[in-house]
Amino acid sequence: MEAMDAVGQVATHTDFSIWGLFWAADIVVKTVMLGLLSASIWCWAIIVDKTIHYRRAKSEMNRFERLFWSGQSLEELYQAQSQKVSGGLGSVFVAAMKEWKRSHEQNAASFIGVQARLEKVLDVAIARESENLEKRLSFLATVGSAGPFIGLFGTVWGIMNAFTGIAQASSTNLAVVAGPIAEALFATAIGLVAAIPAVIAYNKLSSDAGKMIGRLEGFADEFSTILSRQLEARSPR
Template sequence: MDAVGAVATHSDISIWGLFVQADWIVKLVMLALLAASIWCWAIIVDKSMLYGRYKREMSRFERVFWSGQSLEELYQTQSDRPSPGFGAVFVAAMKEWKRSHEQNAASFIGMQARLDKVLDVAINREGDTLEKNLGFLATVGSAAPFVGLFGTVWGIMNAFTSIAASKSTNLAVVAPGIAEALFATALGLVAAIPAVIAYNKLSSDASKMTGRLESFADEFSTILSRQLEARGK
């Protein structure tokens, strides 16, 4: 058996074989892309469950809020463990409302300004929770193909080195190195494609829920403003 035949015989082109035979730099690239892909899927699953819970809790709170139940009764049920979304915004505003009345705040304009500020802070806090870790998806989606491309270039360089060392252009000599290089590219795409799709979907869902929070805050602020005016007369 000649040298080329020996290379062909001992080259394992299975997925595990491509990883084991790869250069250590290409292995690092593959491991990094695999870890990034696993972490992306963990974020995707976690965010999907979180957004589902937010949507259910927000719809449930909205039904109770507009059912005619008094604000004080609703606050008593929500104060200890406010529901995500509307409940957290509502409790934050009601705490400021009650604190201002306990301190006998004289300026209704100042009270309204503080309530609006508290609502903004509560919305931002909920928005941060919804958008947490989405930046990682965006980073992987944009960077993973280039990381995979780096592994591809390095693998092709090794393939050409094998050609020079064996002094043969036979496909059996260059095939393992090229296969390793293309495998790195494939891993980059496997990590990037779901990350991009998930980021677009999840960021859109987060923006919609944040928009619902802002609309609720405006409506609730209007209700509290009417009560302030009624008490000032």
């Protein structure tokens, strides 16, 4: 009779709301929950920041391409772009033009040497822009892959506490373990809540970053060809 009363008290005083499950959880499970929630908040901050950044970067790329192919001279475009902080195609263009002008100011005689330096400058500029575009995406991948397992760890720990409760209560009644099991499963749910958006966002943002990096590489090839033609035209025959 006393055992049944104890079980009834456990069932009555167990709060199955979200806050109740959190506050009743073991310190380890709480730590897992808080870590996953923090990771989820940081993931959403990255998602919002990258979405705005990529939208702005695409707009700047489109604007620069219109200017570049508008017939404006390279010198005028260089003067305009070098006077403002630019990224993307504008940054690649300015880096290549700086090397181009430096080579002409030094009266570089080797066509092959100038061409090689221009290609290296373009590669470095593209690598710098690519790093900026892909920055913090690895965190999304990490949370997407590790989040469910971290939540599962909290679940396993909570279930261990549930079995401990069974042993202490000397009862296999579900009311004894309902609370700890619910707390344990709540940790897995938070892990999935953190991981699923992170995986979806990582795939989408990685695809967008890859497309923009492809545009950078395509522009670098076209611009390198243009400068190569000018080098051939100026080189002595």
